[in-house]
Amino acid sequence: MTPKNKVDILIVGAGPTGLVLALSLLKQGISPSSIRIIDKYATTISTSRALATQARTLELYRSFNLTDELLSHGHKVPAVNLWMRGKHQARLSQSEAGKELTPYPFMFVLAQDKHERILEKALNEHGAFVERGVELVDFEDQDSHISARLLRRNGPNNNTDGHGTEDSYNEETDTEICETAYLVGCDGAHSAVRHGMKVNFEGAPYKQLFYVADIETDSHGQSPIINGEVHVTFKGANLVIFFPYDDKHRCGRLIGMLDPRKTDNEDNNPAADREYSFDDDVAPSVRDILDLNVVKVNWFSAYRVHHRVADQFRTGRVFLAGDAAHIHSPVGGQGMNTGVGDTINLAWKLASALKGHTDSTGDERLFDSYNIERRAFALQLVHTTDRVFTFATAEGLIADIIRNWIVPTVVPSLFAFQGVREFMFRTVSQTRINYRNSPLAEEPRGTDPVQSGDRLPWVVISSNKPEEGRDDNYDTFNAVKWQVHVYGTPTESLRQWCGRKKIDLDVFDWDEKYTASGLGRDTVYLLRPDQYLAVVAPSGPGAAEEATERLDRYLLEKGLNL
Incomplete structure (x- = not known):
């Protein structure tokens, strides 16, 4: 058994949620030596994944002096458009709806890999580094601390800056016991921390199988979709969303449903063993619904959408944040932003406890408030996105009538009212929280x-x-x-x-x-x-x-x- 290491906070997962938690702690004067952030993957991600950065996240990033840098690398989306049966029905101007509410009256689009690089660079500048290829195996709550068993799969010096802990590892694959005052799981939907906490992750998958594709197109000037704005399109029960993510209006993200006739087998269950391709399973519907000519696919993945919320975001000295605590439909671009909100909320409470700004009773109040504040929002968010998602993808005659005839009539009339536009903006931008x-x-x-x-x-x-x-x-x-x-x-x-x-x-x-x-x-x-x-x-x-x-x-x- 290798020697024990001791830290104040062990963060599991180095996506935006974990990186923001570590950065916020450092900005509050917590020493880099008191924080450890690990990730089981040996390298950083190279795909765009989460794209939308909402106004509230940009507001919170001002405390890290990162907002301007992020804005210089992405694309500001000025409006969201609604299409029904090939006809444009409404345009929600973000800049108009939010101009009196926030300095960032737009949806900002930046690929997650670029987003993470900016966050990690800031982390490194504060003297903290991610240890990659290090996985949490399990942990025990020892009342006064958490004893976490870690597995390093790729030998010492695996973290990106070259600062390894060779004295703690003597084999290519080695284990280590790390003692930590607090453990935070930012390790995604399949969270090892959540499994170790033994809390329920209530919810279910939607029956539809979805795809995500990052594409390049040469349709600029020919298709009204390629104008730097978000487009939400319906045709029957088929939903496709297009997110632009470059100012030249050539690159974008498509999110949509795969044809249920192709994804269901005789038991009416998804054919999990089938390989899906953009050309065969997506391109025809994209041409039909969006009139897009896709010339290159940079990333394509089929996936199951879930809606789940953990029973507890905190048990004792262990906390959950981001996808480890809640997952929901990608519609609305809320996921990553909610994770960032979790850790901004948690970080100051952990820092207060570590700096002695609370007594033991105060610690409990602060930590309980994290569970109450953020879980309440997660439940509200999952409920809202579930209702929108269920309506958008419902099948049957009544759903088609509502979606194709009533909505196109009602929505433009509602969007004519500034109060409605502001409500929609506040909800999507998370400034209503x-x-x-x-x-x-x-x-x-x-x-x-x-x-x-x-x-x-x-x-x-x-x-x-x-x-x-x-x-x-x-x-x-x-x-x-x-x-x-x-x-x-x-x-x-x-x-x-x-x-x-x-x-x-x-x-x-x-x-x-x-x-x-x-x-x-x-x-x-x-x-x-x-x-x-x-x-x-x-x-x-x-x-x-x-x-x-x-x-x-x-x-x-x-x-x-x-």
């Missing part, structure tokens, strides 16, 4: 539009009132930290309170336009490190109680010692 029902949220107070647990509303700072060179109020999100915002004039007691707590106080000169976003004049907003509101406390003359008293009581009740 809130934690009002979290144990970390204050009790709702009145009918104020902005409450504890909400995402901070985004506002542009008036050009005639520049504040420290800021363009918007999200410019303060240059680090993963607690902070206080005041739109108006802070009290002297608040300034002293922030000084004692060593929390940044960001003051914005009041502008009446902030009212439209739900922000209150002189109100105190205490922001969690994941940019959600912890406390919303009216301040100044006439306030029911001193804001600093509210802040102190909140920290005491939640077991936080900032």
